[in-house]
Amino acid sequence: MPIHLAHPLSIVDKAQTLWPASRLHELQFLGQQAAQLDMGLYLVGGVLRDLFLGRVGLDWDLALEGDLQEFLEPLQNQYGYGAEKPSPFLTLRLLGPENHWDLARCRGECYPQPAALPRVYPADLTTDLRRRDFRINAMAMDLHPDRFGTLLDPYDGRRDLADQILEVLHHRSFQDDPTRILRGLRFSLRFDMDLGPLAKTCMDQVLADGIFAMLSGTRLFRELQYLLQLPQPRQSLERFCAWGLGLLLPALHAPDPRLWQALERLSILQHRWQKDFPQDPLSSWLAVLMLLCFFSTPEERERHWQHWQWSPPAAWRRDLFALPAAPPGSAARAARYWRPWTPEGILVALALGDERLSNSARHYWKIQRRMRLPVDGKILQDWGIPPGPALGKALEMLQDAQWNGEIHDQHEAYHWLTTKGLLHR
Numbered sequence: 001m002p003i004h005l006a007h008p009l010s011i012v013d014k015a016q017t018l019w020p021a022s023r024l025h026e027l028q029f030l031g032q033q034a035a036q037l038d039m040g041l042y043l044v045g046g047v048l049r050d051l052f053l054g055r056v057g058l059d060w061d062l063a064l065e066g067d068l069q070e071f072l073e074p075l076q077n078q079y080g081y082g083a084e085k086p087s088p089f090l091t092l093r094l095l096g097p098e099n100h101w102d103l104a105r106c107r108g109e110c111y112p113q114p115a116a117l118p119r120v121y122p123a124d125l126t127t128d129l130r131r132r133d134f135r136i137n138a139m140a141m142d143l144h145p146d147r148f149g150t151l152l153d154p155y156d157g158r159r160d161l162a163d164q165i166l167e168v169l170h171h172r173s174f175q176d177d178p179t180r181i182l183r184g185l186r187f188s189l190r191f192d193m194d195l196g197p198l199a200k201t202c203m204d205q206v207l208a209d210g211i212f213a214m215l216s217g218t219r220l221f222r223e224l225q226y227l228l229q230l231p232q233p234r235q236s237l238e239r240f241c242a243w244g245l246g247l248l249l250p251a252l253h254a255p256d257p258r259l260w261q262a263l264e265r266l267s268i269l270q271h272r273w274q275k276d277f278p279q280d281p282l283s284s285w286l287a288v289l290m291l292l293c294f295f296s297t298p299e300e301r302e303r304h305w306q307h308w309q310w311s312p313p314a315a316w317r318r319d320l321f322a323l324p325a326a327p328p329g330s331a332a333r334a335a336r337y338w339r340p341w342t343p344e345g346i347l348v349a350l351a352l353g354d355e356r357l358s359n360s361a362r363h364y365w366k367i368q369r370r371m372r373l374p375v376d377g378k379i380l381q382d383w384g385i386p387p388g389p390a391l392g393k394a395l396e397m398l399q400d401a402q403w404n405g406e407i408h409d410q411h412e413a414y415h416w417l418t419t420k421g422l423l424h425r
């Protein structure tokens, strides 16, 4: 079915105000290349949605009506483009001299069974737009030189954007691919949108049918990670539960009210952390997941991990099992206690609400962790301590002394060792 344009709308002016000029130039160039081969080329998906929301998207998706290899040949041979090998889903990364693009053959999909990966077949743009997740993501911009910049919006995605609703393109959408529900949840949080009536009915239906039991655990886990990365974990997970998805994550089937408070504190702590330690990257999804696992039973979390085919990093698991944290009294002993902890573990320990931990954890991360002993084994040998266990012991004691604030430089270290009887003048 060709796309009927009652009133062609050019979005070039709008695009010019937001998109980098190099993107627009390259889109024109690529559109000309496709037209010379008698192929249709379109910019599609989230970047157009974002344009109407006044944002610049990060992913630039192109859809080609034509053979990928034929289109790539002149680009690679004459214009210095690189391209990755196409995936089984007829998609590839196109590496231009200035920009990278996600290029896909326009395709249709059929699903051998609910929640399975689709079989894809070459098709036209209309079919390609219809297989997409939501109407707001099913818009395209024509790149043909005669129509460059014309918006193709056969499902009225722009109206949905204005009405702030997320509507599916057909009633089997979530049954085909339930990850779309989790994508929808992310969009609803990011853009403050509600599900449209068809999407809501379809979601309730597939959840009642237990669709997520048919989805592979690894695909589910990938989507959950995106969700756990969102900036306001409490709001995200409250909506997750309100949509009836609580069974998909530990602790959310019947959440403990203390979990919500802890999530609230965790997001504040994460902001502080990123400001205080910009050089120490933090994995926010691992922190949120640790908190959820803390509020679940060991059997429940193991069941989820197995289903996701995920084995937690050893340090993360160690921190989880050590919660709630209990650092011992002196500054040196607390530093030794915190030393193996991951940043995520420390934040979760603090998010559990024990104010007493806060000073020792912050002191460790801000000061003690950055300390370097002013002496090493070689210097201690020069001072007369023989190699062997005595040397190791002396270094360990010096480390404690430094953490306790008793030594700051070599001179003080020497003096400290003599007062402890480990060195003789």
Ligand code: ATP
Pocket (backbone or CB within 6 Å): 044, 045, 046, 047, 057, 058, 059, 061, 131, 132, 133, 134, 137, 138, 177, 179, 180, 183
């Ligand atoms: P984001 O800003 O989060 O990257 P996006 O819409 O660009 O949003 P992508 O994951 O890059 O998200 O997907 C690009 C486009 O591919 C989407 O806009 C949508 O049209 C389509 N798409 C992605 N995943 C699905 C899916 N599971 N089912 C149907 N269409 C999808």
